[in-house]
Amino acid sequence: MEMDFALTYDLLERLASLLRAEERRVGKELGVEPVHLRALRFLGRANRYSDTPVAVAEYLGLTKGTASQTLIRLQGKGLVTGRPSLKDKRKLHLSLTKAGRAVVSRVNPPRAFKEAFAASSAPSSLDELFLELLTTLQRINGSKSFGICKTCAHFQHRGTGNSYRCGLTEEPLKVRETGLICREHLSLLNEPAGTNDS
Amino acid sequence: MEMDFALTYDLLERLASLLRAEERRVGKELGVEPVHLRALRFLGRANRYSDTPVAVAEYLGLTKGTASQTLIRLQGKGLVTGRPSLKDKRKLHLSLTKAGRAVVSRVNPPRAFKEAFAASSAPSSLDELFLELLTTLQRINGSKSFGICKTCAHFQHRGTGNSYRCGLTEEPLKVRETGLICREHLSLLNEPAGTNDS
DNA sequence: ACAGAAGGTATCGAGTCGATACCTTTTAAC
């Protein structure tokens, strides 16, 4: 039986995309790169076998050269300090500075996700949870929903056959177009009761 | 009541991290950047109102300048073609070339995710499903699990009090250390029955 | 008619990222 993992993957990817955007947004506020946030979050939770450059590289899926470079920058920013291991002279043990911990506490976990998770009402399936998270995050971020045409509030089905049209552009739609992504998509879900926000 | 969204967020982030790594890996094979894959995937599914540089920018959470630049590169690689709109002379309609579609079909949806999703057996909770997906993806990718110390196969609890130790390093562990992430973590789940793979 | 909005491009600088090369220190093989 064919599972609908493609749909789940779509939702997951879109969610990841929003989280990326959120990381960039928060990062810009604090003057750090997205990957800096991820590294700081990891270092704040790594044990004594794992607070080294290679461990960061493995965790984030980077080469050790890249990780080393980024960590040097983080040390330069005063968010991380490193001291050589006494047992193994090759190793460098990294830890967050006070400033580093302050950054982590600002983004861990992201406010938007927290709100979105709180707002999602007892989801029964993964897809449902993803969709709720997604919609809430999009509303918080003020980003568009980018849903599929036929799930849009503007979507109209005329007559009995395959006659569809878009209520926004007043244009007819071909059948295959109704399954494509639209930037003008307006979600039928999560519509606030009153939309007078001015 | 305090939800455990922090744990769920951890899993989601780790999942996103693996997908990032996967994007990089596949991208390198095909000679394209991760963001190229995301842009191609979008363009392959965008309708006629959404196949433009700004739409790509909005979807991926980028500025229009960045998106424009990336799309120009994609055109240079022969994966995307653009033709000016007839109705609106400002607009540029983008579409995938044959080569572009070939790339998308290679990564949509990623093989690893497909396998992982298929392998996860009727989970009772969302966190459980996440964890299964994660573990399977990690095994496929050959990446470490980076789990929490006290969930590790090497973790040992001696005596009656708070006396813990790591069976790998033979070292005692402090209580707060048992909640930290370890790069040597060995999952108790998903252990293959026979581990003779040589 | 005309100001402003919207779509695109060009350019600059900081930073990521992989690749390569090169250290030192530790470990394993002999």
Place this chain on the structure above:
DNA sequence: GTTAAAAGGTATCGACTCGATACCTTCTGT
């Protein structure tokens, strides 16, 4: 024990992302 290999880190290079800014042209609304 010696010695080769492995492991941890750093440095450097080039391609690319990404935001910011500036600057086009073309629509749109008044």
